[in-house]
Amino acid sequence: MRFTSPIQAFIAFLRRSLQARYTFLTVVLSGAALVAVGGFLSYSIGSGLFSTRLDQVLSDSSRSVSEVQNTFSASSATDEVGLQSLMNSIVPMLESSTTSEPRRVALMRSPGQSTTQILQSPISLDLDTTVIPEDLRVMVRKSTGRVVFQSVTLPVVNGEHPAVVVGAQIEVPIAGLYELYLVYDLVSAQQTLDFVQSTLFFGGVILIILIGGVAYYVTTRLVTPVRVAVEAAEELAAGALEKRLTEKGQDIIANLARSFNSMAASIEGQIGTLNKLSKMQQRFVSDVSHELRTPLTTIKLSVAILEQQRDELPENAIRSLDTLQSQLTRFEALLGDLLEISRYDAGAVTAEFEMADINGIVGLALSHIEPLAQARSCQMVVDLPAGPVFAEVDGRRIERVLRNLLSNAIEHGEGKSIDVAVGESDTAVAITIQDHGIGMTRSELDRVFDRFWRADPARKRTVGGTGLGLAIATEDTNLHNGWLQATAKPNEGSTFRLTLPRKQGVLFTQSPLPLGVKKAAAKKDAKA
């Protein structure tokens, strides 16, 4: 198998392995659950951290604002220098007064005032005032002393930090309204949150790997008895009928083992019975044939002795002797065919396959049938390929099949010519034997391969077949994994086609020769 992409290969792998499939499914589902739980945890921890910090920041800054306001209100400074130095002291005071992280401070004059004193706005050294959003400043001016805040991002050397800017308006004596801004860097809270998130993430990854491992272990534990059962079933199918599973416990696996074992026992019993029956049948056939052989031999000897004295016998006795002789031949043929077919029924037939030239076998069958053909003045029209046609066959059986078909063709061919053809393809060889005699009707054709069936019971039997010829031919063909087929038209003739694989195990789907009833080319000659 070739895969066009790794994904397809992975899907194919999942299809093949039950463990992998269920491990994968478990990992995917628990991964999804972990992502949901982790996301929720991360969100709630994050927002918890933020709101705690914000509360802290707000109370801290409220205190600072009122402190600053109080400082200014309580100040007795009335000149610019005094106020400026007080104002300048505010920033370092606020920068350092906080217990937690450092904050940055800006004290800026609200715009749009016309006071006599304009003081410089002190700002923390590391604060860029652009961080303070303009809309916050507007809100501060409107809030009249209340503390307002806004979340911002604070640019730092490499990146930026989350931060909160808290602002409030301060009234400075003489100088007018100023805005105090406290910038709280929330990076430590963010770091805490980052740490919590990374812990959650790595914990989740480790958990998923562990879950995958556990799932694989569990499914393997679960699949192992199934795999053992599969192996046992395969061994059983391969013929190890005594194969059984160990039955342990009360669960579904134990039930599987019990069901498997009872099935195996039943199969073993059935096959044992069949084997016994088959052996009995074979034994019976062998016994019958053995018992019949001695009397048959004695009868043949008696006939031979009578034959030796033929000249001394009266004429009617000679006629009886001839009848005896011909019937004896038929009896023997019938016995032989019966034994052969019962060997097939008992499954006791094995073929001896070897590479053989089909043309040669056809020739042998034709030479065997020659005397019969001559007696019926039957012309054989043979069409063979130029070279040898090799196929792996049991030559003796195929020759017998052909002899049967030829003898049938002569019997029903009414003395007209008989066409014999051999054809070949890469996978198969075929022989057709066509007569131009009485043919068969559809219903006759359906029964032509049945045992002891005869085309027309009223017709005189001249060739004296046993009625088993085509049945044995069918068995011989099946032994070769071939086809034996027939087609016929009443009063036009019948065609039998034998198709065999080139080699045993080679599959063929088409016969090299067509199966049909053609008008005889030699028909005129035959009539004339």
Next chain:
Amino acid sequence: MTHKILVVEDELEMNRQLCEFLANAGYETQGAHDGGVAVELFNSYAPDLVLLDVQLPVLMGTDVCRVIRETSGIPIIMLTARTEIDDVIAGLEAGADDYVKKPFDPSELLARIKARLRPIPTLTDVSELKIGPLVIDVVGHEVRRDGVRISLTPLEFSLLQTLAEKPKQVFSREMLLEKVWGYQYKADTRLVNVHVQRLRSKIEDDPEEPKIVVTERGVGYKAGQP
């Protein structure tokens, strides 16, 4: 010269019919109904050929065959109702030259008997043949190895002589069946295999690695190079 045939067959009717049939065909016959009598008659009657049923009371046909072979090489034809490979092989290995299956055609049996009693035709007019270390005296029907006579049955002698007459030719089993056994049609090639084995056990130094009668794989047998 009228040949004498000992008919060993336990079926009385068949034995009688066989004797009568063979007598009509011009042979002198004597019937025996069990293996013990057969061995006695073999000694007292001195037949030229023995027809031997396999299934016999007292002494089995194969055993009778073995006893006869201890002292004599006369043609033995087994009559067998059993065609199982083992039975046929057992009979041939016990020393039978040929076999016919019941129910046999009497004319076929007659042909087999004639073939076995017919004198061995010689193709060459040479009186002495050599095959490996063996010297075959065609006229005297003797085989010597380093001057020591080796006892062969007429069939084995005929087999060896056929191979020795054309030392360069490879004989197929079918050819040997025709030349040595006188079969005109396809017969059981195991006859050849078994008798080649028996012959080798008498003439070869090591029958497992034959040097006189050599197997040509897939073809047949030929005489080994001297």
